[in-house]
Amino acid sequence: MDEQRKIYRVFQLIARLRSPFGCTKESVANDFEVSTRTIERNLNLLRDLGFIIEKNGDRFKILQYGKDLLRHEELIVFTLEEACAIRDAMDLGSIAGPLRKSLLDKLYALTELDELSETLRKNSVSMSIAQIRLAIKNKERIILKNYHSVNSNSVSNRLVEPIRFYNYFRYLLAFEVESASVRQFKTERIGEVQQTSKSWKCENLHGNQRIDMFGLSGNKPVAVVLKMTNRARHLLEEEFQEATLLISQVDDYYVYKGQVYSFEGIGRFIMGLADDVQVIEPIALQQFVVRKMNAALKTWKQAN
Structure with a gap:
């Protein structure tokens, strides 16, 4: 879990630094619930990798260059040895599922191997x-x-x-x-x-529609809180890697806190793991799941 969070945080930091207005250390630290010192270490790591990070006031931003102005030797790439070392570290760790595939795709995209580039090109x-x-x-x-x-x-x-x-x-x-x-x-x-x-x-x-983690769109978000077993937590993170940062452990169970634009998507997840997931908030979601399960039970009885 810790390894996933660290790698996920670094990729997210890169994405935010590439935005038009960049980001502040404080905002990123608050979003990921870490100290500003941790974010500073991440910034230093990116600088060591070759990213040029400029500071304007309290905001940090990756300096952008036109692709046609960069020579190949100036691009940030991994050698075969470096890429294999990172891949082996991932294999020995607990990273799996869609998150592992996503990380490997990005690793291969930044590797100087023709065969790896060809693999990604065919995707x-x-x-x-x-x-x-x-x-x-x-x-x-x-x-x-x-x-x-x-x-x-x-x-x-x-x-x-x-x-x-x-x-x-x-x-x-x-x-x-x-x-x-x-x-x-x-x-x-x-x-x-x-x-x-x-x-x-x-x-x-x-x-101005938005899409939630479960793929449903809408205009007004609804906050939801779920109590889950370790099995449900694992399946949720495997299917939706972005859920990792929205889940926290409390004693021997896990709590998911997020926002959705429709109950349909999250409802399917809950009903598929009814013994492993409990809806804490909102009551409307509890009622939605009960209605759906009763309707499904009625249909099943009629068919049999």
Whole structure:
């Protein structure tokens, strides 16, 4: 757990330092519930790795360079020996599931091996994300080819205006032209991305929707608190790596504190582990789960 939190925190710090306004040590320390001294050590680690971090007032930011201005030898890469050492350390630790895959992808992306670069290049999800990011930057429409919808159990092409990614590129929020509505798309279900070179036409309809950890969208977040067994905690972190920072241990159980925009997503998780999860807050979520379970039980009895 500690290893996961440390690595996760460093990656998150890099992301925040790359934002237009950077970040303060205090804000990052508060978010991750660590001391500012810990964040200072993380900043020094990044400097040692070659990141150029500038300070403006109390805010820190990674200095950006145009890719065409950088020579290969100036890029931050790992040698084969370094990459293998990090990978072996991960293998010996407790990091597993989606988090391990995510870390290895980023490690390989920063390694000077042609075969590792080729592995990542063939990753269709990574390629789709890169194309979508370009379309978002240029405010252009794209076609999500062969998108697999679980709800309708169908595969189709979707003409969309991509708005933003959520949950570490797990989901894409986009305006779908055919339905004239903002929808969420899971990036791993996109077959490929086709550029159209056509500009957005419906930006005024994009709205301000957000997506929670469970992939549900909305405008108003609802705070939830769950009490879980170690089994439930492990399964939640394995499926949603971002949950790691929202879980704390209390005696022999674990507490998840987060926000959701719909009870549907978190409700499915709770019902799937009914013996291992207890809803503490809010009461509305407790009532939602009870209604869903009663409806499922009624349907099951009628079918049998």
